[in-house]
Amino acid sequence: MQDSKSQTGFKVFDAMMGSGKTTAIIESIRNADHAQNFLYITPLLDECHRISGTKYDPEDSFKRPLIATHDDTSVHYQYEDSPLKNRRFKHPSYKGGNKAESLQYLIKNRENIVSTHQLFMNLSPSMLNEAKDYILIIDETIQVYDVYSEYTSTELEALFRLGWIKIDDDNVTLRFQRGNFGDNGGDPTGTKYETLATMCDLGQLLYVDQKLIVWELSIDTLTAFKEVWIATYMFDGSQMSAYLSSYGVKCEMIRFGTKPSEIAHLINLSDDKFINSIGEKTTALSSSQYKSNKKAVCDQLSKNLDNFFRNKCKSKKNDRIWTSFKEGCTAIAGTRYRDEWLAFNTKATNDYKDRKNVAYLLNLYPNPMVVKASAMKGFPVKEDIFALSEMVQWIWRSAIREGHQINVYVPSSRMRTLLKRWLNDEFELSAMPTEQLMLDCV
Structure with a gap:
């Protein structure tokens, strides 16, 4: 592993949605030496095109960039008049293999590249050997932890008994013991344990509560780059912040933009006791309650949602969105609201900027196994800031991003508080409008 403290520089652009994070990064790219290469990753393909200035056929579900000319060695896109047009960003394609291999090829050929989070997560550190001179730009934080369910607790116990895996000295990271593996000279290649061994070698698997494995992004995937720039909001509460801190990474924090109190007048938050009573308990409307008492919870939320949209807001179909845990979506929506549900983890889209009535019908906590895994590494995810950040990001899919007033229903007392x-600016880290510091990522 590279020394992340000395080899790779980490910079975080931390500002509220609509404060110009993307604009600031685009200007930084424009002003950089033209020989400097960039890999820009973002959650959605639409954003890839917006950054690169490329166009696609609206009828194409894959949103492939339109090609102006091509030959045996290169492809030339149709570019719009965008700020980064001269940088000629390229998109990975399926041509000649898969998109991950295409991205690797583009890096090898020193192209500027736009891609999605999902594709980036499929890359292994070995595929990034040529990326040491690149700047990686991450639009919104990427997933750095996930539950890995390939093996049951019984299977894991068997692997421990055989001596094929063990816990590292940090008491959480799994390591594969090749010297104890089977009759194949310690080489799991070609067996069902090949992937397990590789992930253990990369330090990607964390053993939690003696039963579950949590997958962790290999830090080598990030330290393969010259610099990493992250554009987000409330980075302090993200899983990525806890993750980077566990590796001793120092982040240059660049904070700017609007404070919450400056836009508070745009949010008309419902304090109606009748429709809020379902979320009175601190843990009400959590994922576990949705699962354990689904019918009662969803039936009442369905009535409350209808009350809020029809009676409180007098809303119409094209001016409202709502969210819940997916398992409650159908039961809550009925026939009236099924087309207006938007997943609670939706980010980086402007498709709902005309919606002035929004309902956030859940009480969000990070995955408890992820919380435990990060805590075992010494830097637990900050649960309240994580929940708040996710909720605010979702609310900002609505008309508030255009400066319009919105009506908001949040029945969970915890989330509403x-x-x-x-x-009231209670989560602002600085009263200064602009702040640039070198900090631990916690």
Whole structure:
């Protein structure tokens, strides 16, 4: 592993949605030496095209960039008049293999590249050997932890007994013991344990509660780059912040833009006791309650949602969105609201910027196994800030991003209190409008 403290520089652009993070990064790219190469990753393909200035056929579900000319060695896209047009960003394609291999090829050929989070997560550190001179730009934080369910607790116990895996000295990281493996000279290549061994070699698997494995992004995937720039909001509460801190990474924090109190007048938050009573308990409307008492919870939320949209807001179909845990979506929506549901983890889209009535019908906590895994590494995810950040990001899919007033229904008392505290600037790390510091990522 590279020494992340000395080899790779990490910079975080931390600003509220609509404060110009993307604009600031685009200007930084424009002003950089033309020989400097960039890999820009973002959650959605639409954003890839917006950054690169490329166009696609609206009828193409794959949103492939339109090609102007091509030959045996290169492809030339149709570019719009965009700020980064002269940088000639390229998109990975399926031609000649898969998109991951295409991205690797583009890096090898020193192209500027736009791609999605999902594709980037499929890359192994070995595929990034040529990326040492690149700047990686991450638009919104990427997933750095996930539950890995390939093996049951019984299977894991058997592997421990055989001596094929063990816990590292940090008491959480799994390591594969090749010297103890089977009759194949310690080489799991070609067996069902090949992937397990590789992930253990990369330090990607964390053993939690003696039963579950949590996958962790290999830090080598990030330290393969010259620099990493992250554009997000409330980075302090993200899983990525805890993750980077566990590796001793120092982040240059660049904070700027609007404070929550400056836009508080745009949020009309419902304090109606009748429709909020379902979320009175601190843990009400959590994922576990949705699962354990689904019918009662969803039936009442369905009535409350209808009350809020029809009676409180007088809303119409094209001016509202709502969210819940996916398992409750159908039961809550009925026939009236099924087309207006938007997943609670939706980010980086402007498709709902005309919606002025929004309902956030859940009480969000990070995955408890992820919380435990990060805590075992010494840097637990900050649960309240994580929940608040995710909720605010979702609310900002609505008309508030255009400066319009919105009506908001948040029945969970915990989530509603967090939102009120945020609007009162209680989570602001500095009263200064602009702040640039070198900090630990915690």
